[in-house]
Amino acid sequence: MAACNIARLPQRPLMAGWSSLRGAVSRSFGIVPTDTDNGPQGSMYPGLARKRLANAERTAGVSHGPIYEAVLAAALPLAKERVLDFGAGTGAVAARLAAEPLVTESVAADIVPPASPPPPGAVRWITADLNEPLTLEAHQFDLITAVEVIEHLENPRATAREWLRLLKPGGSLVMSTPNVESIRSLLALVFRGHFLAFTEPSYPAHITALTAQDVKRVLREAGFTEIRIGYSNAGRVPRFAFTWQHVSLGTLRGRRFSDNLIAVARAP
Numbered sequence: 001m002a003a004c005n006i007a008r009l010p011q012r013p014l015m016a017g018w019s020s021l022r023g024a025v026s027r028s029f030g031i032v033p034t035d036t037d038n039g040p041q042g043s044m045y046p047g048l049a050r051k052r053l054a055n056a057e058r059t060a061g062v063s064h065g066p067i068y069e070a071v072l073a074a075a076l077p078l079a080k081e082r083v084l085d086f087g088a089g090t091g092a093v094a095a096r097l098a099a100e101p102l103v104t105e106s107v108a109a110d111i112v113p114p115a116s117p118p119p120p121g122a123v124r125w126i127t128a129d130l131n132e133p134l135t136l137e138a139h140q141f142d143l144i145t146a147v148e149v150i151e152h153l154e155n156p157r158a159t160a161r162e163w164l165r166l167l168k169p170g171g172s173l174v175m176s177t178p179n180v181e182s183i184r185s186l187l188a189l190v191f192r193g194h195f196l197a198f199t200e201p202s203y204p205a206h207i208t209a210l211t212a213q214d215v216k217r218v219l220r221e222a223g224f225t226e227i228r229i230g231y232s233n234a235g236r237v238p239r240f241a242f243t244w245q246h247v248s249l250g251t252l253r254g255r256r257f258s259d260n261l262i263a264v265a266r267a268p
């Protein structure tokens with residue numbers, strides 16, 4: 001996918017605490033919290049729920065810049081009227097979508113709420129356990145984005161059915177997940193026994209590893225059509241800090257040389 005010309009979004013928390021980061025992002029993006037759901041309860045065992053919530057707070061819900069760029073490159077041309085960022089992290093993607101001229105409302109949903117109530121703005125926040133259906137009426141949204149979310153959830157097929165339920169007919173989904181078919185991830189599977197993003201330090205945050213074929217099956221079985229798979233075209237060389245794209249002057253791309261998979265699909 002083509003790179004998207006947006007300002008680089010934060011790659012890691014730069015402040016001492018989660019509350020400071022989330023509060024600053026919420027205020028700067030004008031995110032309005034709501035009490036639509038009751039937060040991280042659902043069907044998870046309490047101990048597991050606490051671990052996942054602690055991980056969400058530790059990571060601040062932030063992904064790397066190239067992931068945002070790849071998702072937004074696919075999502076911005078589709079953004080209109082009502083949009084939902086499912087698993088919104090800091091709310092940066094929801095805020096970026098809200099800035100699109102055809103978007104009338106941007107909604108963000110995640111397990112962790114904004115740190116402090118900001119002034120009214122363009123983004124409405126829902127705090128919810130995304131393993132459970134959102135308490136929203138069906139067929140509300142023209143676009144749903146889900147950046148690095150599905151690997152955190154217990155049942156990808158139930159999640160895909162929920163996305164389809166929330167989308168209007170003809171609405172679009174743009175999602176990303178770790179690419180377990182990259183050279184780097186496959187080497188981790190051979191030598192460490194797990195795909196790269198699913199080794200012990202990533203558990204229980206990352207629990208559901210999906211290949212490109214898995215993603216297509218999950219979306220197709222949920223009822224999506226026009227499913228397209230792409231990649232972030234940003235992937236680190238195993239055991240080094242630089243990327244395949246850096247050493248190859250951009251010629252190494254796609255499934256084996258990208259750390260993340262991007263899927264685009266349409267509601268019938």
